[in-house]
Amino acid sequence: MGVAELSYVQQAFDQNWLSTVGPNLTEVENIVSEQLGLPALALASGTAGIHLGLKLLGVKPEDEVIVPSLTFVAGCNPVLYEHARPVFIDSENLSWNLDPQQLQEFLIKRAKLNRLPRVVTVAHLFGQSADLDAVIELCRRYEIPLLEDAAESLGTNYKGKPTGTIGDIGVFSFNGNKMITATAGGMLISKNLNYIDKARKWSTQSRDEDSGGLNNYIHSELGYNYRMSNVLAGIARGQLEVLEERVDQRRGVFDRYLEAFSNLEGIGPQPEASWGNHTRWLSCFLIDEKEFGSSQADIIRHLESQNIESRPVWKPLHSQPLFKDYECVGGEVAEDLNRRGICLPSSSSLTEEDQQRVIDCVKSLHRSSR
Numbered sequence: 192m193g194v195a196e197l198s199y200v201q202q203a204f205d206q207n208w209l210s211t212v213g214p215n216l217t218e219v220e221n222i223v224s225e226q227l228g229l230p231a232l233a234l235a236s237g238t239a240g241i242h243l244g245l246k247l248l249g250v251k252p253e254d255e256v257i258v259p260s261l262t263f264v265a266g267c268n269p270v271l272y273e274h275a276r277p278v279f280i281d282s283e284n285l286s287w288n289l290d291p292q293q294l295q296e297f298l299i300k301r302a303k304l305n306r307l308p309r310v311v312t313v314a315h316l317f318g319q320s321a322d323l324d325a326v327i328e329l330c331r332r333y334e335i336p337l338l339e340d341a342a343e344s345l346g347t348n349y350k351g352k353p354t355g356t357i358g359d360i361g362v363f364s365f366n367g368n369k370m371i372t373a374t375a376g377g378m379l380i381s382k383n384l385n386y387i388d389k390a391r392k393w394s395t396q397s398r399d400e401d402s403g404g405l406n407n408y409i410h411s412e413l414g415y416n417y418r419m420s421n422v423l424a425g426i427a428r429g430q431l432e433v434l435e436e437r438v439d440q441r442r443g444v445f446d447r448y449l450e451a452f453s454n455l456e457g458i459g460p461q462p463e464a465s466w467g468n469h470t471r472w473l474s475c476f477l478i479d480e481k482e483f484g485s486s487q488a489d490i491i492r493h494l495e496s497q498n499i500e501s502r503p504v505w506k507p508l509h510s511q512p513l514f515k516d517y518e519c520v521g522g523e524v525a526e527d528l529n530r531r532g533i534c535l536p537s538s539s540s541l542t543e544e545d546q547q548r549v550i551d552c553v554k555s556l557h558r559s560s561r
C-alpha cells in the first residue's frame with residue numbers, strides 16, 4: 192500500500208458512505224477516465240467486468256466466444272455463465288498472447304460456413320500486450336467485437352495506447368495480486384457511453400426508475416450485485432497514485448533476475464515485443480532442461496522446499512478438465528510455455544535480500560554449479 196489509501200478509507204467511514212455510492216467511487220472512475228481517455232465503471236471484480244462485457248457485446252447461449260488458451264480461468268468462466276461456448280486459440284512465441292495467425296485461419300474457415308464467433312477476447316498476459324493491430328484487423332474484417340482482458344496489464348501500452356482502450360470493451364482487475372489492488376475490484380472501460388450506463392444498471396440489480404414516485408423497487412431486466420463499494424474504491428483511489436512507482440518496482444525486480452541469469456545457459460526471459468512496454472507484472476522465464484541441467488518442475492519443487500513460491504506459466508484452458516468439451520485451435524505453443532515457463536516471485540515489496548535467495552536457489556540447480 193502507498194500512503195493515501197487509509198485516509199481515503201477513513202474519509203468513507205467519516206462521511207458514512209459505506210455502500211456502492213460515494214465520493215471515492217466517483218473519484219476513482221474520474222481518475223481512470225481521465226488517464227485513459229474513456230468512460231469507466233468500477234466493479235466488484237475483473238471477472239464481473241468480463242461477464243458484463245460479454246453481455247454488452249451480445250453473447251447469448253450457444254454463441255461461440257474466442258478465448259486465448261493461455262490465460263487465467265477467470266477470463267473464460269463468464270463465457271460459461273452465459274451458457275456460451277469458448278473456442279480456444281493458441282499463443283504465439285513472441286508475446287505469449289493470442290496468435291493472430293491461428294485466429295485468422297479459424298475465422299476464414301468459419302466465414303465459409305457462416306458460423307462466426309460472437310465475440311473475440313484477448314488477454315495481455317503478465318504485463319505485456321497481445322499483437323493488437325493484427326487482431327483488430329481481423330475483428331474489423333469479420334465485424335466481430337473485441338473485448339480486452341487487461342486484468343494483468345494495468346500500466347501497459349500498445350504502440351503508445353493503454354491496453355484496454357483499443358477494443359470495444361476493456362477490463363481491469365484490482366484483485367490482491369495484481370499490479371495495484373483494492374484488495375478486490377475491477378473496472379470496465381469503453382468508448383461507448385451506452386455500454387457504461389447499461390453495465391452500471393446491471394451491476395446494481397437493474398433497478399428501474401419508479402415513475403409513480405414511490406421509490407418502489409421495480410425490475411424489468413436481470414441484474415447482478417457487481418458494483419465496487421465506496422470503501423474499497425478508497426483503496427483503489429490511493430493505489431492509482433502509486434501505479435507508476437509499482438511498475439518501476441516490478442521492472443526493477445525483473446531486471447535483477449535478468450542480470451543474475453545473463454550468463455546461465457538454458458534460462459531466458461519472456462520476450463518483450465517491440466509493439467509496447469512490458470510492465471513485468473510477473474517475472475517469467477523459460478527453462479531449457481538440456482541446457483540448464485534441471486527442468487522447470489525441478490526448479491519449482493526446489494524453490495518450494497526452501498519455502499519460496501513460484502509456479503508454471505498458466506496451464507492452458509484447453510487442457511483443463513472444466514473445458515475438455517470445447518474446441519481448441521493449435522495449442523502446442525501454450526502447452527510448451529506451461530511445461531517450460533516459470534513465474535518467479537515478483538512482488539513490488541520483494542526485498543533485494545529475499546530476491547537474492549530466489550536467485551541463489553535457481554542457480555544452485557544449474558549444471559554449472561553441480
Ligand SMILES: *Cc1c(COP(=O)(O)O)cnc(C)c1O
Nearest residue numbers: 236237238263265266342364366
Ligand atoms: C486476475 C485475472 C482476472 C480476474 O480478475 P478478478 O479481479 O480476480 O476477478 C481475469 N483475467 C486474468 C487474465 C486475470 O489474471
